[in-house]
Amino acid sequence: MKYAIGVDLGTSSVKVLLVDQNGQVVSSVSKSYPLMQPHPGYSEQDPEQWVEKTVQALKELTEKSEVSRDKIEGLSFSGQMHGLVLLDENLQVIRNAILWNDTRTTEQ
Template sequence: MKYAIGVDLGTSSVKVLLVDQNGQVVSSVSKSYPLIQPHPGYSEQDPEQWVEKTIQALKELTEKSGVPRDEIEGLSFSGQMHGLVLLDENLQAIRNAILWNDTRTTEQCKKIDQVLGGKLLEITKNPALEGFTLPKM
């Protein structure tokens, strides 16, 4: 039989799911990681935790299911939206990721709107919102 794995890297945990070719769930695993909130409105996570917990979950999923790995033919991945992960020249994270639900950029959003007026909305079709990446930069 053929199988596929789905990975959902969420805000509170990574969830992995193994399904067979008929869409039946064979096994699932979830691994949580902490939300870092050093100040009101801040919402961050360590990107290395995403990698470590995903690897742990995939190992547990395949071991728990008993499905031979060569029968797993597909992998689907979804992740959080609008997170900012800053990397150095060696592609290593230089700080915690700033998540989509971080609201520290209220003043930056106001400033962007003040300076650009409606130009940002005209070009991108999106206003400067706290959850988006531009204000975080």
């Protein structure tokens, strides 16, 4: 049987799902990460947490399901709405991401 993994990088957590070729859910895992709101209207997250939690979730998903990795033939990603991730010249994250629901610039 063939399988596919779906990854949804949401505002509060990453959710991963393993489905078989008939669309039956075989396994699912969710890993949360903190939402930082240091001031009213601010909404930020550490992009490194997105990567770390996604890797953890994928590892747990494949181990928990006991499906051979060579049977997984597809991978799909979806993510939260627009956001700002600032990188330096070496493509390293330089600050927390500013999320889609941040309202600090509403007046502008």
